[in-house]
Amino acid sequence: MTERLVVIGGVAAGMSAASRARRLRPDLEILVFEKSGFVSYGSCGLPYFVSDIIKAPENLVVYDAKFFKEKRNIDVFTHHEALKIFPAKRTLLVKNLENDKEFEVQYDKLVIATGARAVRPNVKGVDLKGIFTIRFLEDGIEIKSFIKENSPRKALIVGAGYIGMEMAESLVSVGMDVLIVEQMPNILGTMDDEINEVVEQELQRNGVKLLKSTSVDEFIGENGYVRKAKLSNGEIVDAELVLIGAGIKPNSEIAKEAGIEIGRTGAIAVNQRMETNISGIYSAGDCAEAFHLVLNRPVYIPLGTTANKQGKVAGENAAGGNAIFKGIVGTAVFKVFDLEVARTGLSEKQAKAEGFDYVSTVIEHGSRAHYYPGGSKIRVKLIADRKTGRLLGAEMVGRDGVAKRIDVFATALHAKLTIDEIGQLDLSYAPPFAPVWDPVLIAANDLEKKIKK
Amino acid sequence: MTERLVVIGGVAAGMSAASRARRLRPDLEILVFEKSGFVSYGSCGLPYFVSDIIKAPENLVVYDAKFFKEKRNIDVFTHHEALKIFPAKRTLLVKNLENDKEFEVQYDKLVIATGARAVRPNVKGVDLKGIFTIRFLEDGIEIKSFIKENSPRKALIVGAGYIGMEMAESLVSVGMDVLIVEQMPNILGTMDDEINEVVEQELQRNGVKLLKSTSVDEFIGENGYVRKAKLSNGEIVDAELVLIGAGIKPNSEIAKEAGIEIGRTGAIAVNQRMETNISGIYSAGDCAEAFHLVLNRPVYIPLGTTANKQGKVAGENAAGGNAIFKGIVGTAVFKVFDLEVARTGLSEKQAKAEGFDYVSTVIEHGSRAHYYPGGSKIRVKLIADRKTGRLLGAEMVGRDGVAKRIDVFATALHAKLTIDEIGQLDLSYAPPFAPVWDPVLIAANDLEKKIKK
Structure with missing residues (x-):
């Protein structure tokens, strides 16, 4: 058989x-x-x-x-x-x-x-028309045709995670006013403040409103369609389209x-x-x-x-083979408007919560040679184990060259490299692509000083 | 004191x-x-x-x-x-x-x-005006003012290395016809043919002529200025500006x-x-x-x-400190017109010359999710040790996302990772930046099959 x-x-x-x-x-x-x-x-x-x-x-x-x-x-x-x-x-x-x-x-x-x-919050009115999660291809099709048929102007995004960010860009690009509410005191989960503040500025720059430490108490409808939302701060806001990005x-x-x-x-x-x-x-x-x-x-x-x-x-x-999946290091990247936001390994918040004895640094450095056009500052945060110098995690944000630079740190995490080793990596350099000291190296060298102390 | x-x-x-x-x-x-x-x-x-x-x-x-x-x-x-x-x-x-x-x-x-x-070939006429090497800031200043004052239309580049490539782009961009002569049968030194053929197509696409296995026998002048060059194939070509990129x-x-x-x-x-x-x-x-x-x-x-x-x-x-420079892995990247060309470690030519028992592969894969605009195919060549599976080198060429992707391989070389380990790296993924299987992973997984055989 x-x-x-x-x-x-x-x-x-x-x-x-x-x-x-x-x-x-x-x-x-x-x-x-x-x-x-x-x-x-x-x-x-x-x-x-x-x-x-x-x-x-x-x-x-x-x-x-x-x-x-x-x-x-x-x-x-x-x-x-x-x-x-x-x-x-x-x-x-x-x-x-x-x-x-x-x-x-x-x-x-x-x-x-x-x-x-997708998790849907258990609040009144959550089943009204115009309230979506986005997980399946069918969800995307429904949202797109809802926008076409109903021309909503006011969008409410519940949850300031990756999906919330990507959908904020998406909904602004089709002409909607966007408000994001996030029940936690900070956006992006375990991502650190030094990165989040840059992301918040980018949201603001693009007209996206953000309310932190705020949740939705009730969705208010009209003829079965969502129209407004009552927030935990008492405010009632317009919400003709709601996107729930509250985790999965x-x-x-x-x-x-x-x-x-x-x-x-x-x-x-x-x-x-x-x-x-x-x-x-x-x-x-x-x-x-x-x-x-x-x-x-x-x-x-x-x-x-x-x-x-x-x-x-x-x-x-x-099928009878013998394959091994060694594991992950927690790498993720997303785009929000003109920003690239990336992380791998542990954030400082996580390192602290896990009880690591860590050191960290935040630097900013250009993505290309200072004289070459098109470059932009990249902010890099690095976290390393204080005693061994082993890299624990990295976060980056910028407008150019972030997404694939995080992969150097991801590779370093797989190989359990120390900050000292990362600071000497023979990374590619040419003026259109990187400064002679890549932001990756600048960050590692800066953190190494703290480890040596 | x-x-x-x-x-x-x-x-x-x-x-x-x-x-x-x-x-x-x-x-x-x-x-x-x-x-x-x-x-x-x-x-x-x-x-x-x-x-x-x-x-x-x-x-x-x-x-x-x-x-x-x-x-x-x-x-x-x-x-x-x-x-x-x-x-x-x-x-x-x-x-x-x-x-x-x-x-x-x-x-x-x-x-x-x-x-x-810079090495200058020992041929007749090499000291004529209009013949340059480009190494010091003064060289750049001289070339730029020579172009301004003499409006040369015909440029000859001697040597098809990185500098020759970058200067070909540069001289075409200021309106010159460019011919490159390279004395070796291939461009770019030890770089492998699968990469070089893409670079040659890009030169052609931009109107740059290339003669391989050809050298200059004599530079011919007029009033002390270079005007023509006699090539080893007997041809006499116009040369109102000569750039020598024949190594240092x-x-x-x-x-x-x-x-x-x-x-x-x-x-x-x-x-x-x-x-x-x-x-x-x-x-x-x-x-x-x-x-x-x-x-x-x-x-x-x-x-x-x-x-x-x-x-x-x-x-x-x-200064009395105690620092160590561990070494390099041979990473390099350059831009030529719309192409990014990068390498790290050994090429196949080098692996062969060094007597390694190696396996290699060449793949092509998109730089972004197939449905996201702005992406482009990246060609990746990987070389690994047959017995241990350890990465020996990587070469990449493409129009998008090459320069910083080579750094993953550079990091892997520092850490002496095997192809098997590289194929499982937790690299960043989001549609605007990478496909779900990054070209780096595709190449490693493809090469792993050959190692397993």
């Missing part, structure tokens, strides 16, 4: 797993069940679809179900929801959402790539019910082979934990890159 | 050494002798000064002699040439080029940062005469503290060797970044 691999979820991790397994095992039967109508799309591109930089939703799709069937012999079932896993008999209960029929499929190997869902939660319930171990983060616990505690069942992507190489423990930092890497490893092992 | 540090050469390495020594030792007397009229300038910016992207020569100068005297208490003597070192009595014979007077100065510590000089030679003679050890490369031999074999004498920059961390031996790869780093270490040690 043909061996069968079943994959739950067909976006980043799921399709990576299926594709990898197919490459190694032409004989394997591979079935993918995806709840939504699309597979293999770049959800990180949704803000740019809303702002119309990307015209058609199909442009975000890497490959469609037809491609996977014809080119890779992978059976993709869209609009199919996985309801329950029966590990003892190795079956999965699936519901066809188009005809509501349920059926059970047998599997030899199972990859759980159920992803995550792993879809780990189906795993938990099947007796699969859930980590302390609430996501599915996996080892370096992406195996769960139940033999033959793997997990990858936004529903799973990842091992953090600086913190030395599993964390929940769901990102597309990690999902792809984990999916590939899960697929290889499910 | 006050201890005295004497530095020969006041550009990158020399002024770095002097400044570093001053920071550590406010009491030290510091004298710098510089042959030319300028100190502390960015010679890498000269092509952009010629093309008028940079208007005034002063824009290339970081600090002038007055600044060093007033702000750092460093006595800088421009137009002063060091003629001879007497290590036994710790003195230096110096000539004031403005009045031709010679004098001897005593030193306690000496830093030799005499730099390098270390100014190591003054050291050699003093009994200082010269390395096999012809440059001054130094240890990790930038000490020469004579106690109290240091060397740094384009006159000195650097230790290559992949080849595990001293090499001569003179670059501004290395000069700055070495100078800093020499200055610290000359």
Whole structure:
């Protein structure tokens, strides 16, 4: 009998797993069940679809179900929801959402790539029309057509995280007035103040209002459409379109019910082979934990890159291979208006909370030779262990050359380099691309002085 | 008596050494002798000064002699040439080029940062007016005023290295027809063919003619000005301005005469503290060797970044400190028209010549998410040791996001990472900056397959 691999979820991790397994095992039967109508799309591109930089939703799709069937012999079932896993008999209960029929499929190997869902605050009026989260391609399509049909002028964004920032740019670009409310006293979660203040200035420069330590108490509607929001500070603000970017939660319930171990983060616990505690069942992507190489423990930092890497490893092992996913270092980057904001490893806030004895520095230096046009100041914050000098984390913000510079620090974190070693890296230099002392080196050399003291 | 540090050469390495020594030792007397009229300038910016992207020569100068005297208490003597070192009595014979007077100065510590000089081919007519090398700020000023006064239309560049490429762009941008002749069968020295072919296409696209395996036999003049050149293929070509970019030679003679050890490369031999074999004498920059961390031996790869780093270490040690310069990995980047071309570590040619048992791969992948505008294909070539999988080198070419991506590989070379480790790096991802699988990861994962075989 043909061996069968079943994959739950067909976006980043799921399709990576299926594709990898197919490459190694032409004989394997591979079935993918995806709840939504699309597979293999770049959800990180949704803000740019809303702002119309990307015209058609199909442009975000890497490959469609037809491609996977014809080119890779992978059976993709869209609009199919996985309801329950029966590990003892190795079956999965699936519901066809188009005809509501349920059926059970047998599997030899199972990859759980159920992803995550956006958190919606439990306040009055949250189900009014015009209130969105942005997670699935369908969300992007709905928001875009809502804007087209209703021409909202006043947008309210709940949550000043990455998605909130990207969507602020997106909604301003299509002509809306944007207010962001953030319930924490600072934006961007664990990012440090020296970076956040630059981001706040950029929001202001682009007319985006920001209220920190503020949440929404109630959404107020008219004919079923959201019109206003009552804030925790008592203010009532216009809100003709609301975007909720208040975090995401792993879809780990189906795993938990099947007796699969859930980590302390609430996501599915996996080892370096992406195996769960139940033999033959793997997990990858936004529903799973990842091992953090600086913190030395599993964390929940769901990102597309990690999902792809984990999916590939899960697929290889499910196909009988022997792949290892070593872990992440917490790298992230986003664009907000003309700013590039990036981080890797631990922020100072995190280093402090984790009890590290650390030193830190903040420097500013040009992205190109001082005499070459197009350059811009980059602000770099570095955090290192005081005793060993080992890099713990880096944050950067600027208008030019930030995104890929953070990768030097990410690589340094993987290699556990010290600040002393980073300060001597033989980095590329030519006037159009960098100053002779790259901001990366300037920051490291500055921090080294503090370590030597 | 006050201890005295004497530095020969006041550009990158020399002024770095002097400044570093001053920071550590406010009491030290510091004298710098510089042959030319300028100190502390960015010679890498000269092509952009010629093309008028940079208007005034002063824009290339970081600090002038007055600044060093007033702000750092460093006595800088421009137009002063060091003629001879007497290590036994710790003195230096110096000539004031403005009045031709010679004098001897005593030193306690000496830093030799005499730099390098451009090689001029020994052919008839090479001293005609209109034939330039570009090394000093004065060279740039002369070329720019020559162009202004003589409006040359036909430019000939001898040598298809970095400088030749940058100057081709520069001279085309001010309206000249440019022909490059290169005596070797390929451009760019040890760079591999897969990169070079893209560069050659870019030259062609911009109307630059290129003749490989061709040298100049004679420069033909009129009224003392160069007009034509006779090539080794028999052709006679117009040449109203000639730029010679045929490599540089270390100014190591003054050291050699003093009994200082010269390395096999012809440059001054130094240890990790930038000490020469004579106690109290240091060397740094384009006159000195650097230790290559992949080849595990001293090499001569003179670059501004290395000069700055070495100078800093020499200055610290000359001031009684204890700094180490670990070495370089051979990183370089240049811009030619719209292309960014970068390398680090060994090319395949070098790996082969050095007898490595290597594997290599060439891939192409987008610089941004496929759906995000402004991206462009990057070609990546990677070379790794077959048995250990350790990265040996990387080359990249493309129109977007190349320069700082090479730094990931440079960092990986410092850390001696394997291709397997590089393929899992947690690199930054957001659609405006990178695809979900960065070209760096794609290349590493592709090469890993060959290692596993």
